Amino acid sequence: MRHRLFRAGDFPGADGGWYIIRMSNGGRPEGAGPITRRVAGCCLVLLMIPTALVSYFWYTVWHADQVNSERQQAALNSILRRAHEQADDASRALTESGSGADADTLTGVIWRHSEAPLISYDPARHRFTATARRADFYDSKGVILGSGSVQIARCLRFTFTRGSGWVWTSTVAVRDYKECLPGTRIGSWAGTARSRIAEMSTVELTTAGVQRALDPTGKLGYFDVRSAARKGQTATITVLIHDTHGVGPAAGQCYRFVRDLGGEYGDDVTGVPLSTCPTAA
Secondary structure: OEEEEEOHHHOOOOOOOOEEEEEOOOOOOOOHHHHHHHHHHHHHHHHHHHHHHHHHHHHHHHHHHHHHHHHHHHHHHHHHHHHHHHHHHHHHHHHHHOOOOOHHHHHHHHHHHHOOOEEEEEOOOOEEEEEEEEEEEEEEOOOOOOOEEEEEEEEEEEEEEEOHHHOEEEEEEEEOHHHHHHHHHHHHHHHHHHHHHHHOOHHHOOHHHHHHHHOOOOOOOOEEEEEEEEEOOEEEEEEEEEEOOOOOOOEEEEEEEEEEOOOOOOOOEEEEEEOOOOOOO
């Protein structure tokens, strides 16, 4: 940097005194370095703020995914653990039933422990197969809206096989969810039948009366009432429930409903699946 000193008379428009003119010799202007560095530092800080926010957001998303995966796996493990416990309890109960128990009794034993709405029996192989949908909930960790309850479900197949000496063994397998759809629908219709039978007048508890109550228009096609009998203070109704929504062969399950006749309108009705249904009267 060079400096030149001009007299007042030599500087146009001057009114007296001396003036110093700083002239650049091609180098960096004096005093610009600290200002430039401060501006650059401020720009760097401004750029780092959104970068830090984006990094924090993605870390939060990743952490939430990790937590949710762990909770989902824990819920799935809980479903499978309970299923194996139910299968073991059913196997012991089947073994304790002894050699005198018929297929209907054994079907009821499996239902009480597994609550599977669809149970089939293969007499040639001495094997029962039951399918049931099992669900559990876990708290999902959210990024923006917080946590919420999420359901996880699996379709399970229970297989019970009789070995030597009337000892029953069991296996549990996870199946495609479509395999549980017929049983799920049949279970829903069984619940409907149980509720309607509980609301019926005792004088209407006949085969034709129950059929009208379950299918008033005769167009549903879900219910086929096979028998209705009264003995003492109870009424026993057997109903073959069809699943007509399936693409393949229609699935069906026979249910026996037992209602307490203690009052004009009873609400104590139990429903248990059977291996076979009586012939329609």
